[in-house]
Amino acid sequence: MQEPNQERRNLLKGAVATSLASLAGSLSLGEASDAKADPDLIKRENQKEGSSDWQLTRIQLDKRDGFRSPKIEGYCSRQSVAAGEPIDIMVSTRPAQEFKIEIFRTGYYDGRGARLMKTLGPFQGKPQPVPQPGHKNLHECHWDAAVTLTIPDDWPSGVYLGRLSTLKDKTGYGYWQSYVVFIVKDDRPADILFQCSDNTWQAYNRWPNNYSVYTDPKGTQGPWADVSFDRPYAKYAQIYENPQSVGSGEWLCFEFPFAYWLEKHGYDVTYCSNSDMLTPEHGLKCKSFLSVGHDEYWDIRHYESVVKMRDAGVNLLFFSGNSVCWVTPMTASSDGRPNRIMFRGGPYGGKYKYAEARERDNGPFPHRGPDEGYLMGSRNVDPVNGGGDWVCELPEHWIFENTGMKKGDAIPGLIGWEYHGDPPEDIPGLEVVAKGTALQGGVNPQQWTATIYPGPKNNFVFNASTIFWCQDLSSPPGHMLPWSHWSRPHGPDERVQQITHNIMRRATS
Template sequence: MKDNDPSEMHRRDLLKDAAAVSLAGAAAAMGISAGAQDAPRTAPPQPSHSSLIRDENAKPGARDWQLTRVRLDKTGGMRSPPIEGYCSKQSVTAGESIEFMISTAPAQKFVIEIFRTGYYGGRGARLMTKLGPIDGQPQPLPEVGEKRLRECQWKPSTTFTIPDDWPSGVYLGRLTTESDTTGFGYWQNYVVFIVRDDRPADILLQCSDNTWQAYNQWPDGYSIYTHPKGNQGPWADVSFDRPYGKYSQIFENPQTIGSGEWLCFEFPLAYWLEKHGYDVSYCSNSDMLTPDRGLKCKAFISNGHDEYWDIRQYNSVVKMRDEGVNLLFLSGNSVCWVSPYRDSSTGAANRIIFRGGPYGGDHTWAELREQRHGPFPHRGPDEGYLMGVRNVSPVNGGGDWVCTNPDHWIFAGTGMQQGEAIPGLIGWEYHGDPPADIPGLEVVAEGTALQGGVNPQKWAATIYPGPKGNFVFNASTIWWCQDLASPPGHWLPWSHWSRPHGPDDRVQQITHNLLRKALA
């Protein structure tokens, strides 16, 4: 979509009409005035009319849900042949069935313990059910297909129907073998899936599973980034019909194998939201191809590393903003690449993606990407007019998150002063270059990120008013949720000689303030 596209012009007209809905007015409506950053810290919003998440988290958590014994195929390997698997769907609703495709080598029995991740008194997960023992067999490595596609066609090991009383959430199936013939004991791995619902929840939290799959190198160096032609072109297809291998960037953590990037970069936000009783529902990137789900919620959150969006996701979220849904991009490198879905070889919907082209419209970043790596078959609109800021080059590095607008209502109760920094919160990818012509857009934090002490790039965190009293906030960092909570099963990442420090009461308070306004 180009800048002269009629739908884009209409969208900008709506933004101009919304200029009167200033952030100062929003602050006044909240009873927050200039200088309110010195006020006492505010409590979380009053509980939603729905007690679903509070009631769920009152149930006993599991003491043992993490992976204990993991065996990779080789030093530096990505897969775990003793036991590994994948699910037939990214997300599923209560009452629907999901298939688990599991391979064990050698053939042996195994069990699947299904846990819902959440707060649960600080334990981080609850055991929902246990399946098995199940007879496991070795399943074949797929051939290398066109565009280096590795698409498994494994036989289902078991089919499971999601009970009607299972709430929306991110679920981990912990796979555990019986003692194997080598005498080394049992081995473990995860499968991951999302249970979605259709209720009018306060918050819709989108998992960044397109990005999980784009970086997934299972079985041995096959991802969007590992094509012999280079790591940035439109040359590689990747399939959800394969296990998630060990996470391949930032840190070495085999205990997250099979869980995508959920435990690495996204779980702390869900843990924190559920700890405070927020009414939250969860969805996959693939659930946002229409705006219907999001239009039932008050706030939509993009979480973690949310790089790959089908153009239909983009259009859905634009529609949600224009209809009054509040958007919180607690993420970095988001809405960066157009990633069209296509069906699997067996006809299952939305199971293959590739890097179709950059977002950016006529922006210099998109032009630069095509000059370096194109031509691409697709070009997306300028993501800055949705998020308030854009992807920039270099897009990765690290730095401190520096307050530049302390009188803004998002800082109420934090005590933050002009120039005060939250150490290491920017990374490892971020946003910058806010469009100058979004009415009411304000920069609330900004600074410089560095790649290992070199290659400086300006980043910016922004907020702007939507057309119906709503707002769009962009934290401008993948690592925002690292400073919200440190749940079991999560390690702090580091990159480019920079790292977040973990839970920080200022980040927690800013997030409470944003949600208080969004849910008012």
């Protein structure tokens, strides 16, 4: 292992006071704000009646192995929006036909998974153009808005799906559907700030057919392609087939089971997008910060915000894999809306060997980021994808209380399809709580590690080291279990649920 650079060492060992001093003039943890705490908000919301009909029923892609749903598809003008603010919903129908939009908030709702908030329309739809590729293969739509929705004051923070449904079809095959997705945010103090990994959703979005940051003719890992949030989300295009995902990013695949579980148990949670973390203010009002699922793409401002949160006493919980891997500069759309275009700017990792290899093999990159291991407790390694069991290493640790787990006990298939490993050796107090081997279909072994280390204000940083963690928490409506590299999680597991309760209760106390 190469020695870490001095900047990272100082950050963790000797510069906590300096780090805190740098927050002068910005909010401190727990400082009062205009928004008031409401710890029972999510409990009250989930007592309301859920909907038994919110999933996609009829989907038609442009071809059998296609990604888009041209019969009806759409996108929103913003990743996240607060109560009282407007959001435009752009929709295209091909051919022209009437459609409606049903807005659902996803949550627990007595096991139904979503609540109908509002029905919009009917509207007269029309075909809207697929943009010509721009600079760096950018596909940025400039569609007319079907409707501008002002978020009502009583809509709580959460992840919202707009189900688009045609009302008639001249082919005689009935209606067709897809989703749009957006986050309602707030700035209230809460126990848990749940960050959606929507930068990663967009990085892998191949709409209209083969245009993501991974599909440039120059190669799959370089800085060559720009992607825009101003386009529909195509069908999820990575490790398994999930037609239910059309228009919803990766929310239903890798994050919704965690939110469903939190809301089932009444945790005080509020939601945000990656782009909302470019400043730390909201996070500093919350007790804990949650990274869930596949959280690969972080603007450097995002990284700096989360470092400030940790140093101010916020608990950081990485129930995710392949996280904080790529520096992802976010820029404005062509009409000036902030944070609507992004690209792979360069690797995190500092002087760490795998970051140096990424630069050598796929660069030159215009940006480099610090060693993410000194934030998360464990790093992105190579190979970073594969599957395996999550194996207990430190059964006496408090995260394993009431699980009955012993050293070597395994939770089958929980590691995947990407993970973290090789923790820095000089983080004071870092413990490896679980570890094992991941395999790419039986070959290319790599060691993964789940870690925990103390923060400077009686807080802690936990790293579960797997994208799949939420798969063993719950199995809500609208969700499909994934599989990858001949390995798969098995679904709800009492041990995973108890470990998560142990961590969340301590992180919110």
